[in-house]
Amino acid sequence: MKTTAVSLPRLTLPSSSGLTARLGDFVTLMKPRVMLLAVFTALVGLLIAPRHLDPLHAAIAIMAIAAGGGAAGVLNMWYESDIDAAMTRTAKRPIPRGKISRAEALLFGTALAGGAVATLGFALNVVAAALLAFAIVFYVVVYTMWLKRRTPQNIVIGGAAGALPPVIGWAAATGSVGLESLVLFLIIFLWTPPHFWALALNRSDEYARAGIPMLPVVAGRAATTRQILIYSALLVPATVLPWVLGFAGSTYAAAVVVCGTIFIGFTVQLRLSRATDTRPAQRVFAFSIFYLFVLFAALLTGGSIDRAQTLSAPGAWANRELAQSKLPSRLGHATRPSSSLVKTDGV
Secondary structure, eight states: OOOOOOOOOOOOOOOHHHHHHHHHHHHHHTOHHHHHHHHHHHHHHHHHSSSOOOHHHHHHHHHHHHHHHHHHHHHHHHHTHHHHHHSTTTTTSTTTTTSSOHHHHHHHHHHHHHHHHHHHHHHTOHHHHHHHHHHHHIIIIIIIIIITTTOTTHHHHHHHHHTOHHHHHHHHHHSSOOHHHHHHHHHHHHHHHHHHHHHHHTTHHHHHHHTOOOHHHHTOHHHHHHHHHHHHHHHHHHHHHHHHTTSSOHHHHHHHHHHHHHHHHHHHHHHHSOTTOOHHHHHHHHHHHHHHHHHHHHHHHHTHHHHHHHHHOTTHHHHHHHHHTTSBOTTSSBOOOOGGGGOOOOO
């Protein structure tokens, strides 16, 4: 009797290189470069706060904020996959290339956002978790879904989401929102329009093709360079506030003077440049990243002695505030205790 061999389907498992590539695609969805800047500013907000977190809770806070920022990036790419496919700068992202489906991106982004907010709420406090949730929703719903395709002021209003990380970091440490953290919010908020409009100037054709009403597309180059100069002129005085309010030292003040002067010089140069010259806009965009990084790094180095005292003795900051209240401040008045000390029981 003749028997016939039956071939069973062979189960093929993805190779390690395939898994690594797919993992890399999911990481790309999180916009790691944007997330890195948000994490750094959040870390500064956490470290300059008047209440000390132990290393474990500090690490959890930063990882949760990083995950929340990454989730916002994933959901942004999920919703804007049609725009990404139409622009040269974004056409190689995972969804337009078919590496990850929109359904997978939506599931990943939603799970990441929920996990980040829940972790921050359970491990730290409700205030920080609520701020993180607000930042994600504002970026995804208000900016991505509503503003970006409807108004040239999308970057101005939507920039509030990107300015929240230092406030979230501060809240993670203190359980409240202090004046100092709001000053950092203001700095990033005013920094955002010049930063993104400088990028958009050299990519206005791409934005026009994708149907995005960025300011250079709607108002033209002259109006955009004028707005960049105006926001830069508002930004530089705002960067002085941390020194004026007494939570930044001489290192920070020096960074403000040097970097602020250079930044204004670059924006003036951009304003006076020819439309065919793309270099001034590139310089403004590139230096704006360096500018923000240097300012926030100087906030850390300028107050390292005070923070070391805070780490070694939780009551040291309060004693310092009490001592400073008896000394003349830079404004010529008695220094008031930090507003963040009103509520410090949220952790």
